[in-house]
Amino acid sequence: MRMKRPIHRRRMAGVTLLELMIVVVVIAVLGAVAIPSYREYTRRAHRAEAKGALLRLATNQERFYLQNNAYSLDPVALGFAGGASEFGVYNITIATVAGVAQDYVATATPAPGGGMNGVNMATDDECTSFLLTSQGVRTATPLPNGTNGRCW
Numbered sequence: 001m002r003m004k005r006p007i008h009r010r011r012m013a014g015v016t017l018l019e020l021m022i023v024v025v026v027i028a029v030l031g032a033v034a035i036p037s038y039r040e041y042t043r044r045a046h047r048a049e050a051k052g053a054l055l056r057l058a059t060n061q062e063r064f065y066l067q068n069n070a071y072s073l074d075p076v077a078l079g080f081a082g083g084a085s086e087f088g089v090y091n092i093t094i095a096t097v098a099g100v101a102q103d104y105v106a107t108a109t110p111a112p113g114g115g116m117n118g119v120n121m122a123t124d125d126e127c128t129s130f131l132l133t134s135q136g137v138r139t140a141t142p143l144p145n146g147t148n149g150r151c152w
Contacts, residue, residue, distance in 0.1 A: 043124050046089050050108035050121075051152065053085040053092055054132040057106050061134070071104045071134065084111060089119055090130075103134045127151035 060078040061071050075083040075092040083092050090108040097103035109129040110121035122128065127140045130151065140151030 042119065043121070043126075046119055046121050047124070047127055047130075047151065049085050049087060050090045050130045053080070053090060054106050054108055054130055054138075057092060057094070058132055058134075058136070061104065061106075071102070073104070089114055089121055097133070105134075106132045 057075065057078055057080065064072045064078060071094075072078055073094045073096065075094055078094075080092050082088070084090065085092060085108060088111055091111045093107045093109070095105050095107070097105055107129060108131075110124070112122075114120040125142070127150070129141050131137075131139045131141070138152045
């Protein structure tokens with residue numbers, strides 16, 4: 001007697017539309033969470049560039065003051081090529097305080113076009129520009145929620 005072979009169903013290889021849609025939804029949710037978080041991270045990193053540049057400027061100002069008995073109003077003389085921060089994201093300017101030559105206010109404002117990285121920090125609504133005075137007073141504009149702590 002002859003045995004009949006069982007008929008096996010052949011499985012289809014591939015991905016169903018439902019599985020594909022589930023993968024797309026998972027990627028969309030991860031992207032919706034990750035992209036804003038990444039943008040905030042890069043903003044904070046560039047804010048650190050502005051703060052670091054102003055603190056370096058203050059150190060160089062004190063060194064310049066010891067040698068010349070006056071503060072410099074030229075960022076280039078203090079080591080800022082083109083009057084910009086390290087990656088050019090911020091422009092550095094120095095002004096006297098109400099005509100008093102012994103005081104200065106250094107300001108870091110976003111550079112048009114965002115410097116070498118092409119990062120436009122002018123769109124940062126929390127901490128657009130940073131100020132540092134010769135007395136060490138640190139402020140940022142606009143002040144987020146009336147406080148200065150988040151920027152500096």
